[in-house]
Amino acid sequence: MDQSIRLSLKERQMHGDESFPFGAYWYDFAPGAHVVDTHWHKECEIFTVLDGEVLFQIDTEYISLKAGDSLFIDGGDIHTGHAKGSQGCRFCALVFDAGMLTSANYDLIQDQLVLPFQERKATLPRLISPEYHGELSAHISEMISLSTTRPPGYEAAIKGHLFLMLSKAAAGGLLCNRSRTDxxxxxxxxxxxxxxxxxxxxxxxxxxxxxxxxxxxxxxxxxxxxxxxxxxxxxxxxxxxxxxxxxxxxxxxxxxxxxxxxxxxxxxxxxxxxxxxxxxxxxxxxxxxxxx
Incomplete structure (x- = not known):
């Protein structure tokens, strides 16, 4: 895939559509390349390295990812990254509007899970690795697979996986408060x-x-x-x-x-x-x- 795919994460792009604001993008970059130019968007993003290594910067924080690792980026975070090592990298980015998880009525799930997630008071871990977050990584892998094959009803399955990720993170004490920034x-x-x-x-x-x-x-x-x-x-x-x-x-x-x-x-x-x-x-x- 040529490098112009970087436009897939351009700030003004609509990911998915209003009825299902979710987009999946695959990338392949040479060694040392800027895999993501500095930008931000209001949507959340799950960035998963499929091959190689990537050094990411989110605001002022640096994070190194290897194959199998995922990075969760809250909406509004400035982020950039480039390929590490001599082999380049291949990765998938899942970009979604947190509003897709909201309920028609203000229920218990909205109050205790979704709203804190939207406000970044109880959001997913920044680095999600198979070694330490096996269940969360498995849900991400399933969403990538569903985004590839798009079987009938895959939209419901993806939304379900996002809910299950929040549920598992809450049960495991993994939810993070990133609402306050220095x-x-x-x-x-x-x-x-x-x-x-x-x-x-x-x-x-x-x-x-x-x-x-x-x-x-x-x-x-x-x-x-x-x-x-x-x-x-x-x-x-x-x-x-x-x-x-x-x-x-x-x-x-x-x-x-x-x-x-x-x-x-x-x-x-x-x-x-x-x-x-x-x-x-x-x-x-x-x-x-x-x-x-």
Whole structure:
């Protein structure tokens, strides 16, 4: 699967639909690649490594995952990750709106299980490993399998597995309270969100480093260090990566000229666009289009 699948977790994407807000996505990345560019979304996510290793960052926390491990990401958490080791990685991401667990009437389950989960007062463990959380891992494996085969009624089964995960975690004393965040970390996270939102809104136009630094505000040097520490990428690399991902979608539409696409996503020169595109996608824009 080519690297443009990263768009599957783009912040504005609807996962599933309003009647069943659940989406499953499979990824395959080369060694050292950014498997997930820095982003966030309101939905929860269960990220499961199928092969290889991934180093993940959630807000200011670093977590290493190996094959079989799963990571639970609460809605609103900024997260990013890249492949570790020499073999690359393959993984599946299950993304869902916690609202799919709510009841039509406010019942005991809503009060004692679902609402605390939505408020992050009683949420799932961050790292879920088969060695220590066998039953939780088994439910995740079943949801991945159901998402692959989609038998009749699989939606009900997936919803049931999510309820059973909360039930098992509650019974085992594994539910976590992540409703409170250290004020310093929260401030850093909110400032980063502000910068990323600005980039995603203004990427078609030239963006100066000073513009981004002024949003926080910081000096350009302080800002560059802050951004790299929070995302693992320099501000320029992040902007270029985001622009390339937008270009990938336009390249799927043959009526657009490559030179026009370069300008539309914020690259002032076609030669620079080609060079940056090759860096992130391991091919030129024209080669990518031919593969389609």
């Amino acid at each position: 004020s310093a970390d929260m401030s850093r996270t909110e400032r980063l969100k502000k910068v990323i939102a600005y980039i995603q809104t203004h990427y078609p136009q030239p963006i100066r480093l000073s513009e981004l630094a002024d949003l926080i505000p910081m000096s350009e040097g302080q800002f560059s260090r802050f951004f790299k520490s929070m995302t693992g990428q320099t501000p320029v690399d992040y902007m270029n990566s985001y622009r390339v991902r937008q270009a990938v979608e336009l390249l799927r539409q043959p009526e657009y000229k490559i030179s026009d696409i370069a300008m539309d996503v914020g690259f002032g020169h076609i030669s620079y666009f080609v060079r940056v595109f090759r860096k992130f996608m391991n091919c030129t824009p024209s080669e990518f289009r031919k593969k389609l």
